[in-house]
Amino acid sequence: MSKDHRAVGEVLFALGTLALRQRQRELSLTALSTLGTVERTGPRRLTDLAVSEGVTQPSMSALVSQLERSGLAERQADPQDGRVVRVAITPAGREHLSEVRRSGASVFTILIDKLPPGDAASVRSALPAFRRMLQMTDYEFPSRGRAT
Helix, strand or coil, X not given: CCHHHHHHHHHHHHHXXXXXXXXXXXXXXXXXXXXXXXXXXXXXXXXXXXXXXXCCHHHHHHHHHHHHHCCCEEEEECCCCCCXXXXXXXXXXXXXXXXXXHHHHHHHHHHHHHCCHHHHHHHHHCHHHHHHHHHHHHHHCCCCCCCC
């Protein structure tokens, strides 16, 4: 890894941390990540979610119960095996994630709007590369995936 790549990574990490600090606090980062996972991948078994989010099965069960009480997720019977329960995102859960993303994006919008025009154009020109990086996350980091 070159020094330039490391420097870019460190800046992106710092900016991501800033956006996370500005987020709404009703849900933990693990809960938001879990919602994002089921939104992206479709209904998942509780055990699979626990592994992908790096928590124990009892912890994931409690987290899913919290998401259910909030109306953001629901447990569904598996169509192939009635003994298995899958966790799915609800329309309210999708809306909540959209709201969280808009809120996080606003942090960057404010900063980009304050940049000189040339710097703002440079950030915009990097957008395709950022999108490709997001698409790679499930393959490069399969046990964690994307947060939201």
